[in-house]
Amino acid sequence: MIVQGRDITGPVRESADVCIVGSGCGGGASAKILAEAGKKVIVLEEGGHYTSKDFDSTEQTAYKNLYQQRAGQATDDLSVTVLQGRCVGGSSTVNWTTSLRTPEFVLEAWKRDHGLVEYSSKELEPYFEKVERYLNIHKEPFENHNPNNRIILDGAKKLGYRSTVVGRNTDNCVKAGACGLGCPFDAKKTVAITYIPDAVRAGATVFANFRANNIEVRGRTKQVSGVVFDQQTQKPKTDFLIEAPVIIVSASAINSPVLLLKSNLANSSGQVGRNLTFHLTSAVLGLFDSIVYGAGGIPQSAMCDEFLNKNGDGGGFWLEAVPIYPTLAGLALPGFGAFHREMMHAYPHIGATIVLVKEIDSSGRVTANDEGRASISYSLRSRDLEYLQKGIEVAASVQFAAGAKKVMTLHTRPTEFQSPAEVRKKLASADWGMNEIALYSAHPLGTCRMGADPKKSVVDAHCQSHDVKGLFVIDGSVTPTSLGVNPQVTILAIAEKSAQWLAEHFSQL
Ligand SMILES: Cc1cc2nc3c(=O)[nH]c(=O)nc-3n(C[C@H](O)[C@H](O)[C@H](O)COP(=O)(O)OP(=O)(O)OC[C@H]3O[C@@H](n4cnc5c(N)ncnc54)[C@H](O)[C@@H]3O)c2cc1C
Ligand code: SF4
Structure with missing residues (x-):
C-alpha cells in the first residue's frame, strides 16, 4: 500500500x-x-x-x-x-x-x-x-543514439579515444527524451x-x-x-x-x-x-551547422572512458552526453544580455558534452545546519582540478572532431574556441576559481x-x-x-x- x-x-x-x-x-x-x-x-x-x-x-x-x-x-x-x-x-x-x-x-x-x-x-x-x-539493462543499437551522443562516439573515434555504448534500464523506450x-x-x-x-x-x-x-x-x-x-x-x-x-x-x-x-x-x-564526492561535472557546448536538439531522443547512451584511471592513480575523467532541457540550457549557457540571447537562439544547434571527474584529492562535507537541513561544502583540490581542465580540453577536441564550428565552456567570463588549435591556450588563461565556472553534481x-x-x-x-x-x-x-x-x-x-x-x-x- x-x-x-x-x-x-x-x-x-x-x-x-x-x-x-x-x-x-x-x-x-x-x-x-x-x-x-x-x-x-x-x-x-x-x-x-x-x-x-x-x-x-x-x-x-x-x-x-x-x-x-x-x-x-x-x-x-x-x-x-x-x-x-x-x-x-x-x-x-x-x-x-x-x-x-x-x-x-x-x-x-x-x-x-x-x-x-x-x-x-x-x-x-x-x-x-x-x-x-x-x-x-541493455545497450542501444546504433540507430538509437541521438545526435548529442553521436558527437561522443564519432568525435572520440576520429581522435582514437576509446568510447563505449552504455547500458540502459529501459523497456520499450520510445526515445522521448524526458528521462x-x-x-x-x-x-x-x-x-x-x-x-x-x-x-x-x-x-x-x-x-x-x-x-x-x-x-x-x-x-x-x-x-x-x-x-x-x-x-x-x-x-x-x-x-x-x-x-x-x-x-x-x-x-x-x-x-x-x-x-x-x-x-x-x-x-x-x-x-x-x-x-563527500561529487563526480564533479562541467560541460562544453559545441555549435553545429546541423540541428542537434539535445533535449530530444535518448539523453545518455554513450561514453568516452579513455581517461579514467589512465595514469593508474585512481583518478581521471570520463565524457557523457547530457539532455539540454531549455531552462537548464538557459541557466548553463555562458554570458549575459545580447550574447546570451544569441546563444539561446542557436539552442537547437548546440550539442553538449559533460566531463565528470573521478575525484582523488578534493574534499567535501555535509553537516546539519541550524534548521536541520543539509549544509554542503566542497573544496576542489589540485589533482582533480587538473583532470577537470584536461577533461574540458578533451571534450572540446571531441566536439570539433565531430564537426562543431565553435565550442564554448561554462565559464562565467565567456570562453570560446573557433578551432581546436585555440583550446589549450585559451584554457590556460581561463578562470578556474569556484563560481567562475558552472559546476554540477548528480x-x-x-x-x-x-x-x-x-x-x-x-x-x-x-x-x-x-x-x-x-x-x-x-x-x-x-x-x-x-x-x-x-x-x-x-x-x-x-x-x-x-x-x-x-x-x-x-x-x-
Ligand atoms: C538528474 C539526475 C540524473 C542521473 N543520471 C544517472 C544515470 O544516468 N545513471 C546512474 O547510474 N545514476 C544517475 N543518477 C544518480 C542516481 O540516480 C543516484 O545516485 C541514486 O538514485 C542514489 O540512490 P540513493 O538511494 O542514494 O538516493 P536517492 O535515490 O536520491 O533516494 C533518496 C530518497 O530519500 C528521500 N529522503 C531524503 N531525506 C529524507 C528524510 N529525512 N525522510 C524521508 N525521506 C527522505 C529523498 O526524497 C529521496 O527520494 C542521476 C541523478 C540525477 C539527479
Ligand atoms: S527516452 Fe527516457 S523518457 Fe523517453 S521513453 Fe525512453 S526512458 Fe522514457
Whole structure:
C-alpha cells in the first residue's frame, strides 16, 4: 500500500520489523528484498508519490514535484548545483538511465584501502547480474543514439579515444527524451515502478510526504519520528512515530548524514558527513551547422572512458552526453544580455558534452545546519582540478572532431574556441576559481562510508553501523571512494547484497 500525506488525518503511530527512510535506489531495493523475505516493512519518503500520468515532460512540473529544492540544491557557496530526486523512487525517477557496473580498479581500491574483501567483482557478480536482469539493462543499437551522443562516439573515434555504448534500464523506450523529467511512458525502469510495487505486493507500506527528523535508540527498539506534509501545499499536517528493531537510513548521500547527525547516532568515527564526492561535472557546448536538439531522443547512451584511471592513480575523467532541457540550457549557457540571447537562439544547434571527474584529492562535507537541513561544502583540490581542465580540453577536441564550428565552456567570463588549435591556450588563461565556472553534481556519494575499521568508517561491509546494532545505512552515502561511473547499479547491487544479509541474520540483530 502507498499512503500519501493527503490521506492522513491525525498523528501516525505504527510498528514494523524494518523501517526504511527514503525510497530511492538504496531504500527501494532493500524494501523489496526484506518484504519478500516476510518482514513487515515500512518505507518513509519525504517527497510525493507521482506516476507517469503526472509527468507532463515540462521542467516546470518536474523540478517542482520531483527534485530536491526544485533542482536548486547547491553547496553553501553556490558553486556546485547538486541535483537529486525527492519523490517515491528517489533520484531514479529523474535519472538518465545510464547503467554501469563498478569498475574493477575501484573495487580493488575498496579492498586495499578500506578492508572490503567482500566487494571483489567475483563476489558482486551475482548481484550485478540480478540487477541487470530485473531492470532489463541493455545497450542501444546504433540507430538509437541521438545526435548529442553521436558527437561522443564519432568525435572520440576520429581522435582514437576509446568510447563505449552504455547500458540502459529501459523497456520499450520510445526515445522521448524526458528521462530527467519523469518518463511519461513507464519505459524507464525506475525504482518507483519496479522495486517499490514489488515491495508493496509483498506487504510493505510506503508513506509518501513523510519526512524523518529523528531516530532514537531504546535498547533493541528504535523509533523514527518526523513530520507529515500535505503534498499540494507542502505545509506540515501532523506527526508520525514508527517503532522497529531495524532501521535502514536510505535518504541519500546528502540527507542520510544529516539525519544521523541530528539524531546524534553512529558517529564514533567522526566520519558521518565527511568524504563527500561529487563526480564533479562541467560541460562544453559545441555549435553545429546541423540541428542537434539535445533535449530530444535518448539523453545518455554513450561514453568516452579513455581517461579514467589512465595514469593508474585512481583518478581521471570520463565524457557523457547530457539532455539540454531549455531552462537548464538557459541557466548553463555562458554570458549575459545580447550574447546570451544569441546563444539561446542557436539552442537547437548546440550539442553538449559533460566531463565528470573521478575525484582523488578534493574534499567535501555535509553537516546539519541550524534548521536541520543539509549544509554542503566542497573544496576542489589540485589533482582533480587538473583532470577537470584536461577533461574540458578533451571534450572540446571531441566536439570539433565531430564537426562543431565553435565550442564554448561554462565559464562565467565567456570562453570560446573557433578551432581546436585555440583550446589549450585559451584554457590556460581561463578562470578556474569556484563560481567562475558552472559546476554540477548528480552523483553525490560517500558521506557514511563503508569499511572494515570502525575508527575510519561509519558502516561495516553489510552496511550496518559499527556503533548501533540494527541500524543500517544503505544508499549512495556508503561508497568508500568516488566511483568513476554513474552510480545507480553500484548502489542497487550494494542494497541487494546488504538487504539479503540482513534478511538472513535478522533474528541475531
Ligand atoms: C538528474 C539526475 C540524473 C542521473 N543520471 C544517472 C544515470 O544516468 N545513471 C546512474 O547510474 N545514476 C544517475 N543518477 C544518480 C542516481 O540516480 C543516484 O545516485 C541514486 O538514485 C542514489 O540512490 P540513493 O538511494 O542514494 O538516493 P536517492 O535515490 O536520491 O533516494 C533518496 C530518497 O530519500 C528521500 N529522503 C531524503 N531525506 C529524507 C528524510 N529525512 N525522510 C524521508 N525521506 C527522505 C529523498 O526524497 C529521496 O527520494 C542521476 C541523478 C540525477 C539527479
Ligand atoms: S527516452 Fe525512453 S526512458 Fe527516457 S523518457 Fe523517453 S521513453 Fe522514457
